[in-house]
Amino acid sequence: xxxxxxxxxxxxxxxxxxxxxxxxxxxxxxxxxxxxxxxxxxxxxxxxxxxxxxxxxxxxxxxxxxxxxxxxxxxxxxxxxxxxxxxxxxxxxxxxxxxxxxxxxxxxxxxxxxxxxxxxxxxxxxxxxxxxxxxxxxxxxxxxxxxxxxxxxxxxxxxxxxxxxxxxxxxxxxxxxxxxxxxxxxxxxxxxxxxxxxxxxxxxxxxxxxxxxxxxxxxxxxxxxxxxxxxxxxxxxxxxxxxxxxxxxxxxxxxxxxxxxxxxxxxxxxxxxxxxxxxxxxxxxxxxxxxxxxxxxxxxxxxxxxxxxxxxxxxxxxxxxxxxxxxxxxxxxxxxxxxxxxxxxxxxxxxxxxxxxxxxxxxxxxxxxxxxxxxxxxxxxxxxxxxxxxxxxxxxxxxxxxxxxxxxxxxxxxxxxxxx
Amino acid sequence: xxxxxxxxxxxxxxxxxxxxxxxxxxxxxxxxxxxxxxxxxxxxxxxxxxxxxxxxxxxxxxxxxxxxxxxxxxxxxxxxxxxxxxxxxxxxxxxxxxxxxxxxxxxxxxxxx
Numbered sequence: 232x233x234x235x236x237x238x239x240x241x242x243x244x245x246x247x248x249x250x251x252x253x254x255x256x257x258x259x260x261x262x263x264x265x266x267x268x269x270x271x272x273x274x275x276x277x278x279x280x281x282x283x284x285x286x287x288x289x290x291x292x293x294x295x296x297x298x299x300x301x302x303x304x305x306x307x308x309x310x311x312x313x314x315x316x317x318x319x320x321x322x323x324x325x326x327x328x329x330x331x332x333x334x335x336x337x338x339x340x341x342x343x344x345x346x347x348x349x350x351x352x353x354x355x356x357x358x359x360x361x362x363x364x365x366x367x368x369x370x371x372x373x374x375x376x377x378x379x380x381x382x383x384x385x386x387x388x389x390x391x392x393x394x395x396x397x398x399x400x401x402x403x404x405x406x407x408x409x410x411x412x413x414x415x416x417x418x419x420x421x422x423x424x425x426x427x428x429x430x431x432x433x434x435x436x437x438x439x440x441x442x443x444x445x446x447x448x449x450x451x452x453x454x455x456x457x458x459x460x461x462x463x464x465x466x467x468x469x470x471x472x473x474x475x476x477x478x479x480x481x482x483x484x485x486x487x488x489x490x491x492x493x494x495x496x497x498x499x500x501x502x503x504x505x506x507x508x509x510x511x512x513x514x515x516x517x518x519x520x521x522x523x524x525x526x527x528x529x530x531x532x533x534x535x536x537x538x539x540x541x542x543x544x545x546x547x548x549x550x551x552x553x554x555x556x557x558x559x560x561x562x563x564x565x566x567x568x569x570x571x572x573x574x575x576x577x578x579x580x581x582x583x584x585x586x587x588x589x590x591x592x593x594x595x596x597x598x599x600x601x602x603x604x605x606x607x608x609x610x611x612x613x614x615x616x617x618x619x620x621x622x623x624x625x626x627x628x629x630x631x632x633x634x635x636x637x638x639x640x641x642x643x644x645x646x647x648x649x650x651x
Numbered sequence: 652x653x654x655x656x657x658x659x660x661x662x663x664x665x666x667x668x669x670x671x672x673x674x675x676x677x678x679x680x681x682x683x684x685x686x687x688x689x690x691x692x693x694x695x696x697x698x699x700x701x702x703x704x705x706x707x708x709x710x711x712x713x714x715x716x717x718x719x720x721x722x723x724x725x726x727x728x729x730x731x732x733x734x735x736x737x738x739x740x741x742x743x744x745x746x747x748x749x750x751x752x753x754x755x756x757x758x759x760x761x762x763x764x
Contacts, residue, residue, distance in 0.1 A: 280698075560702055567698040583695045586747070590703065590740060604740045606747060617747070620739040633712075637703075640712030644705035 263577040264288045266346050266356040268336045268516060270298060270321060271389070273362030273547030273562035275649045278329045280570035281360075286578045290330045290354055292346070295389070296320060298650070302559045303642050304390035305424065308398045309431030310438070311597055317390050323651030339520035341540050358573045361522070362546040362562065363514025364388070365420050368526065371510035372413055373485035382488040383505040387420065400504045401432055407442040408503035411493050413484055414449040415508045418527075420548050420557045422455035423603070425508055427593040430460065433468035434596055446502070447474040448495050450482035455556075456593060456601060462624050463595035513549035527551035532609035533585055534572035535565050544569040553613025555605075561589045563648060568609075585609050592638035600634035687721060688751070693759025696752055699744070706763065718764030724757040 263286075267278045270293025278291040299317045306312040321331045332354075338347035339359070346354045367385070369376065375383060386397040401410060410432055414425045429445060436443040445468075454460075464472045475481040480496020486505060487493075493500045512518075512526035522528045522537050528545040529538040530552050537543045546569055547562030555561040568585035575582035590604035601622035607614050622634070706717040716724070730736035731745035732753075748756070 563702055564699065567695075571695065581691055583692060586696075586699065588699055588702075588744065602740070604743065606743060618743050620743050636712035638712075640705070640708055641703050643708065644701065644703050644713065647705050648701055 262286055262288045263357040264290070264355060265358045265360065265573055265577070266354050267291045267360040267362065268346065269293060269362035269364060269514070269547075270295070270331075271362060271364055271547065271562070272300075272302075272559035272645070272649050273566045274360065275321070275324060276563045276566035277360050277362065277544075277546060277570050278331075279324055279327060279649075279651060280567050281573060282328045284574065284580065285328075287574070288330070289328070290332060291321070291324065292332050292334060292336050292348065292354070293321065294333060294335045296333055299390035299394075300559070300642075300646065301387070301389055301424075302421065304386070304394050305428045305431045306594060307390065307394055308386070308401065308428060309434045309594070309597075311431070311594070314390065314395065319646055319650040321650070327651060336516055337519075339516065339543075341520060341543070344542060357542070357577060359543045360546060360566075360569060360573070361514075361517060361520075361528070361543060361549065362566070363516050363549050365511040365513065365548045365557070366515050368510040368512050371415075372507050375413075375486050375488065375507045375509065379486075379488040379507075382491070383486060383507045385508055386506060387424075387508050397504070397506055398435075401435060402439065404436070404440055404443055404503045406440060407444070408440065409444050409446060409500065410436070410504040410506070411446045411448065411500065411502040412506045413486065413493070413508060414447055414451065414454075414481075416450045416482075416510050418557060419508070419511045421591070422556050422558075423460075423591060423593045426454060426456065426460045427595075428506070429472060430463060430468075430593075430595050433464065433471050436471070437468060443471070445472045446493075446500065447472070448481040448484045448493065449474055449476050450484075452477060456603060456621070458624055459601045459622055460593075460595065463599060463601075467596050467599075511548075513545075513551075517545065517549050524551070532612075532614045533568070535569040536572070544573065553607075553610070554616040555587060555607055555614050556589055556591070558589055558591055559645060559649075560591065561587070563645060564588060587614055590641070592634060592641060594635070594638070595631075598635055599628070599631045600638050601631070602634055602637070687725070688753075688755035688758030690755070690759055690762065692752065693755035693757075696748075696756050697759050700756070700760075716760055719757075719760050721754075721757040721761040724760055725753050728753045728756065 265281050265287050267274045270291055278289055282289040298319045307314055325331045334348040334350045336346050337349050344356050384393045384397045386393040483496040485494045491502055493502050513523055513528050517523050517528040522539050528549050530545050530550045535544045535546055537545050546565045548557040564587045571582050574580040587607035592600050592602045594600050603621045605619045606617045608617050703713050704716045706715055708715045728745045731741045
């Protein structure tokens with residue numbers, strides 16, 4: 232712990248030294264201060280629910296001015312949605328009374344309860360909410376690091392340049408070319424998303440390059456909605472998609488971005504596109520703040536408070552909370568529970584037992600969508616799954632079309648809930 | 652199958668809060684007492700609903716539920732809970748609501764118009 236504190240202090244000092252006169256916000260009179268780091272599904276939702284009802288000074292720290300949702304970005308790759316349709320800004324959140332600062336949090340001094348920003352501002356807090364999303368585990372795929380993302384894109388954070396690059400590479404594939412995905416090990420953001428992406432890539436290639444092939448190297452034995460995906464791939468994209476699980480060496484993979492080669496258990500494949508989705512971990516600020524055990528930040532199930540520091544709540548993908556998937560829907564529910572807990576602790580507001588849920592829709596084809604929904608409860612040790620509903624194989628196409636309409640309505644609703 | 656005739660299309664979307672239904676939290680004190688539910692409990696529980704049900708949404712896909720009369724809303728939820736109304740996901744979500752919680756949600760959503 233001492234070492235962590237020293238590192239933290241040192242980082243904050245370095246941040247401060249970067250500017251001649253760092254501006255420390257006055258922590259004195261006035262309302263309790265809550266700082267939220269990260270303006271994605273968890274953080275933006277938390278900021279809105281924290282400020283509702285008044286009584287708190289809420290500051291949201293997010294580097295980007297426009298948020299392009301990772302969720303639904305597969306549909307852009309498939310040609311079903313524009314990039315602009317994935318864009319959201321923070322104007323309404325600011326209008327609701329949240330101070331939105333476009334900067335990067337680089338250090339957290341837990342003893343002083345201060346967050347240091349790259350621009351030199353230091354924000355004091357009574358409670359801190361961290362929702363930094365995921366980062367990639369260095370060295371997870373031998374031969375690949377983030378500097379190679381221009382050759383072998385991940386396209387697995389906020390949508391944007393990486394998504395556009397991957398889409399352009401797919402559309403520029405030679406006739407009969409090969410797209411390869413290096414799928415991630417568990418746990419990772421949005422469990423069905425790599426396989427929805429495969430469906431959307433196949434849909435696009437079927438239109439423009441029908442003799443192209445898709446290869447997946449996958450370290451997992453099983454994956455989310457697997458039977459539903461496999462049924463659809465056979466139905467719509469027969470013969471196009473091959474998945475190599477660990478029984479076929481899908482867990483022993485390295486890449487050579489310069490040569491555009493993928494080595495799967497000793498067999499070298501020349502590829503035209505390689506979509507590397509590496510293993511993931513909590514956004515780095517969690518580790519910097521000494522809030523992680525292993526790759527993730529452990530939290531308490533009722534309030535999403537860090538098990539290491541009770542004045543900090545960790546939301547969404549970065550949190551190790553138990554059974555909930557790392558997904559936008561899950562993050563918004565955790566954000567509401569955390570906001571309620573913070574308002575109860577700082578203002579004496581009423582608090583109710585949290586009740587978590589998650590629903591996700593996956594596009595197999597433009598009019599064929601499957602869904603999975605889970606309910607959860609805050610158990611003693613972790614958030615525990617209670618119940619599940621999932622689409623069945625060989626369902627009525629009309630039902631799948633209605634699912635597609637539900638998915639679009641869900642996107643509009645959740646983004647309105649997150650961004651106002 | 653229809654969600655009852657009470658759900659009108661409303662173009663209203665002032666200020667963003669009405670869209671999400673959050674404004675209620677601000678105006679709880681000003682609301683008349685409702686016959687049934689605890690509005691603060693309703694506001695909390697509604698957070699789950701509005702992740703999918705957007706105020707002012709088209710009827711396609713997922714219907715808007717803000718502004719429903721209390722009785723109609725409560726009857727719908729009880730029908731999902733009992734399995735009489737079909738939609739596996741809604742049956743699961745309604746299945747864990749008590750009578751008190753359904754009343755709270757019904758009161759809260761009724762107060763949204």
